[in-house]
Amino acid sequence: MANLNKNPAFMLGYRLYVAAFFIFLAAPLIAAGAFAFNDSLFPALPWQGFTLDWFFNDTEPKLGMFHDRRLLRGLYYSFIIGIFVSTLSVFVGTTNAFLFVRGNFPAKNFFYILMILPLVIPGVILGISILVMASNMANGVEDKFNLELEFLRPGILLVVLGQFSFITTITSLVITARLKKFDYSMEEAALNLGASRIQVLRSVTLPFLRPAMIAAGIVGFLVSFENFNTTLFLVGSESPLTITMYDRMAKVGSTPVLNAVSFFLIVGSGLLALISVAVQRDPPS
């Protein structure tokens, strides 16, 4: 404990501040979640009584989230997109980690900064720049060859690429940090014990990286799931959940079903976050 201020009043104040901070953090989520159980058509006070209708009811006007086809489809697309993005970005994150930890090549520092860059480019700009490029390419191909490359038009692929473009930085940083802790002599030891290079990778290096890869995958998935700014510009007819919810709020009018979705997401993400922390914990040494 690097805390020498033994003044009890100060410490009490400090602890209260910390507690207040966490209440601040939780407040909007609690609010968003709590109104899911309000037996009202509007997500607002006054409290009309407890209900689970916004989860399970199957008729309008209180259509519960598990019966709301569009929300479920949004959830489904978010899920698919999240899986693709996290898989892809963990893969590239891993190769990046090897590249920057093990590789030796000119201008390595410069490339390393390039790798970090996407994290600090505003998401909106990533979205539009990719949209512009894809459209230009599609239009160019269409003009020249009269060929419609539909995958270059807003849609799942572009959303995946857009999210991938900055989530890869996150996964790369997480996996790089782990690989840096890897004792290179462990690979030499395996080689020395008779393993081939492939065996070494499979049985020693990748298992060592696995916790970081899983954690990076989960973080990537969560970030993908909640991303709005980049996705907004790239989404086609298959909208992921955040966009569906936004459209619902801005264009249709929200009911507590959105709170129900929020509640569902809060619980789901919380569980995922717990898992990611659990896998990353190293055994005491």
Place this chain on the structure above:
Amino acid sequence: ETLRLLTWGSYAPEELVQKFQEKYPDITVEVTFSNNEEMIAKLRATGGAGFDLAQPSHDRIYSAQLEYDIYKPMDLSKINTDVMEDSHLNGVKANTTIDGEVYAVPHQWGTSGLMANKAVAPDFKGWGDLCDPKYAGKTSMRLKRTILLGTAYSMGEDPFAAYSDLDKYQALLDRVADKLIECKANIKAYWKGGDDLSAMMLSGEVVASETWDSTAYKLYGQNKDIVFVPPETGALAWIDTFALPRKGKADDAAYKWINFVLEPENVTIMSGSTGAIAAVKGGLDMLPEDKKEAVTAAFTDADIANLKFFANIPPGVEDMEGKTLEKIKAATE
């Protein structure tokens, strides 16, 4: 086969979609909610791909088509144009014909106007009343072109007439902007979607607002004091249409959907969801009872006669209006 609809929120009620899919089991309907601007933006980005049927307002087709070539001509023979109210059909045709090809047919119409809580603001009647200090901090509007047009009318001008002379129109816009900036202090907040508006109205945080008529009708269902108020200078009327994106891949399904929603019993379901009046003969009568009540509570025949239909937006106007709105937003009270 998938029918990908690009339409307004609530223009594809789940009930109707189910019904349609039962009738045509090989067609699945996917709906993307949007608005006029986003529809154009999306279709522009895709070059008209990604969707099979779009529903922009009648005034937003002509220039978008000229500029970005995002729609394909309609085959009117595949549509039951007979059931449509002739004036709407002809109006839309007139607005959306390019090189002899028709690009849209009408679906529903409605108005933009005002809404007031009669219990608190009994004599609310014109656009200008939003800026009445009587209601300071208790009114709202949406910072989009509708309010520009409405304010212009309230200042005794005809903005659509000014479209022909853009310099004149700019001068008008400048005056409108001044008025709205002055009005800013009176406003509680600019609403962004039906959601904020409903919440503010129902909770009593605001007592009067610019509104979409459908929102007002919905609120009327909750609170009979909240009524749609056609402005004394005339409510602004729009017709939402059907248009085929240029690279749509399910034209037949799109035509099937168009004809399907024009069937009388479906019109009632649709209107029940949207609060707008179908552009079919006797559309008003096909409204569900509560909505009909709300409409009759709001409109007299004179109001209907006084509707101001949005005129086609010529190229350039969009930009001018956009800048004006930005100016208003950026101005401090």
Place this chain on the structure above:
Amino acid sequence: MQSDIKRLSLILLFAPFALWIVLLIILPHLGMVVLSLREKVAPRVYEFGFGNYIDFINEPIYWNTLLRTGSMSILVTILALLIGFPIAYYIAKIAGRRSRGALFLLCLIPLWVSDLIRAFGWILLLRETGVFSSFLQWSGMVSEPIEFLYNDITVVMGLVYTVILFMIVPLVSTLDGMDDAMVEAGYNLGGNGFTVLRRIIVPYAMPGIVSGCIVVFMMTAGSYLTPILLGGKNSSWFTEQIYDQFITRFNWESGAAFGFLLLAFTSLVVWLGLKLSGQTLANTVAKS
């Protein structure tokens, strides 16, 4: 032969990196710059020129919005640092071993759901008829409902809320690496709490502070939903400007110019910040 294998594996590892950076970052941004240099002269007719940038310069609304976005982002960054630092310090240095992990996890709460839901939650709490206002009335502290929403303070608070996690995480990881004995040495040699904070803890945590500030600043400047949904009548945000150019005015050319300007402006601020603090991107952001 050994070196051939090495070179081959280097190339294989470099390929995904290069594809990613070139195809998804460099080319799109170049494309954006090129697009921003196209002036619209008539429907479907464009020519090369700086018109979009000139328009920006000539229109005070635009650059005012950019400056406003920038300065509010700096404010948010400073607040996030001031609010987050004690929290990070508590987690890294004061909390017991067990509670540390739990607290850290709690910090990640905002990441669990999207901006949208967070803003939605704030709206439920802060609106005139929302939870806070009702609570205050109920408790008798005020007699009239109070509107907490729709003003800049709320926007700043919402933004701080959204980004503070990205301030705390790098701070915790740098402070974690600080030997407790260093603080004790600071006291032992005669420093008081303030001296130790100013001369030892803060300088030590500098890489984390800078890293957190950069990420937070960029994220704030690039955020969209929070300022839009919580903002009041006068709150314009530059990303909204960009969105409008792209989506409601179909003016991709000027939208691209705005996008580029936002990127250039924020990068300039970050560059200045790095210069002033004597840090580099590689030893700050990369480390956390």
Place this chain on the structure above:
Amino acid sequence: MTNAQDYDLECTNLMKHFGAVRAVDDVSFNIPKGSFFSILGPSGCGKTTLMRMIAGFENPTAGDIHIKGNSVLNTPPNKRNVKMVFQHLALFPMMNVYDNIAYGLKCNGASASEIKTKVRDVLERIALPDVAKREIHQLSGGQKQRIAIARCMVLDPDVLLLDEPLGALDLKLREAMKIELKLLQHQFNTTFIYITHDQSEALVMSDHVAIMNNGKFEQIGRPEDLYHKPDTAFVAGFVGDSNRWNGNVIAMDDKQIKVETDTGLAMVCKRNPNDGLSDGDAVNIFVRPEFIAAKKTRTKSSKDTKNTMDGTVDSILFNGANSRVLVRSDNGQLIEADIVVTGGASDLRSGDAVNMSWAHAQTMCFADKGEFDAK
């Protein structure tokens, strides 16, 4: 109480409990002005906790601490004139050498010119006049060590605390620094309190050593006394190497005790007047390797003043001047004895039969408190 002039530091009945753990358990001692005092004990015995109480980082559960005669219980750590060298030194990596040393002076509000002079002086005294502008990471381990001391000494403390400061250094450097530390202490003539679990450090450097075990001081004394006249079995076992037997008292008089080991050997031990032993008591018996003479010829030596034992050389642990022979006694136990290996023909070889003998006076014997039960 005691005269403040005589003692730089006095601790009385000092205790620190962490929950059920009695980290420091009723410790009292005084340290005379200008002496080098070491606290030696196994890991976890409470050394660091004791030191942290003196420095003010922990509040004692009970007891009092006086520095220069004044109780400091209510003095916060930054106001105590007791400076500390931390185990990992805790030099500030973001400051250069000059700023590290100047830090404390700045905190005290010294003027710039005063700081400059003092830093230069102290750097000269630690024989590193040229490193002021260096960054910490540009120093070698031994240099860092000296800077850490200089950083404290520049403040002219009443007492300097050192918590295993050599722990992080490599072997050769440790050896060199041992002597250097002692010279530095002479030079500054300040009271040093030095914590270590390495007995050779404590013995070589200190004027007085306290042996700590389980939160208590077992014995305080000069290094020679601890080595040659340990009070307890723990001290005998912990300080220096020993051969050890467990056994029981058979007979005793004022000067000697006759014991029989568990393996059946009879031995005579020197009697420690206050050992409180009586016939039949279990005892631990200790003999240091350097007092055991291992001779090839099995000549009977003067049995009346020596214990003897026969055995066979198991192996020679050659280590220059510190060479040892491992002898397996006839009843199977391994015994270590110091030998001199000259490389000549007279050297012992593996397999040689030898006779080992050691004086009664060098055979120590203490009541068995169960500390050495496990192998």
Place this chain on the structure above:
Amino acid sequence: MTNAQDYDLECTNLMKHFGAVRAVDDVSFNIPKGSFFSILGPSGCGKTTLMRMIAGFENPTAGDIHIKGNSVLNTPPNKRNVKMVFQHLALFPMMNVYDNIAYGLKCNGASASEIKTKVRDVLERIALPDVAKREIHQLSGGQKQRIAIARCMVLDPDVLLLDEPLGALDLKLREAMKIELKLLQHQFNTTFIYITHDQSEALVMSDHVAIMNNGKFEQIGRPEDLYHKPDTAFVAGFVGDSNRWNGNVIAMDDKQIKVETDTGLAMVCKRNPNDGLSDGDAVNIFVRPEFIAAKKTRTKSSKDTKNTMDGTVDSILFNGANSRVLVRSDNGQLIEADIVVTGGASDLRSGDAVNMSWAHAQTMCFADKGEFDAK
């Protein structure tokens, strides 16, 4: 060449250059079957590089390596039957003890039942039969050490390489493991090559020690020979403690050299037949502390076989059996001599005037190669 039957490992003219750095510079040696061979040298002298070449992790710049008589230059590391224990052990943390030991067998495609038997056997041989199911982090430092050795030994290597395996352990454990390692090597009867920069490890454990410096072997020999008959000044200085003077040859015959130190002392040294010295040459002179007798009475000892010097006791470095006295000679130099401190009245005290003497035969003298110029 040599007979493959006799040597497990032969290195001939082995070199490794990293750019301008000659990490290993023309090293040749043979290691007989089943012996314990240590390479001792200061940090950075090339020990690890040499070992990595043997294991196959580095390609020699020149020279050849034969294992059991066959050149292995073109054998990749995973095919060489040379196993290695790494400095930080490099046990696989994601596998338990069993899987760590089984790893190499699995790579060789051994059957499950064979693996099971072998792992159990080797665990028994290292006296840890019950740890198979443990995770690595559940082992103590010494247990980890033994598992790392078992992991190699289960593969029945021709040679086991150990790169400072005790470096990470704490002092007490290091001492214990020294003896244990030697016993393990006896048990497996495999050739061990052991790298260290700690002379006491090398001396205590090894059959043969190579002293390495600057990429070259300075001397190979039995521990006693290196200690008592060093070939070079470097070896004399590096192995064991010494007092050292620089001086010049004044006169010499076959058996003795007369030198004068830079401080003006005359001394007689033992002559090393092949030292190639001639009159006037600069030399380094070494005398080990244990051969210096420091006596209180300034009696003239037999000058003809001894060098003598007068001085005053500066301080006593009490360290039990390894105590030293620091004597400041009359011309100001500090000289170390071993003493026995008994705690009695005859002990030397600081300030005593003493006479030191040491035999000519214990005075070593080598051509000065400039290695000891710096203080």
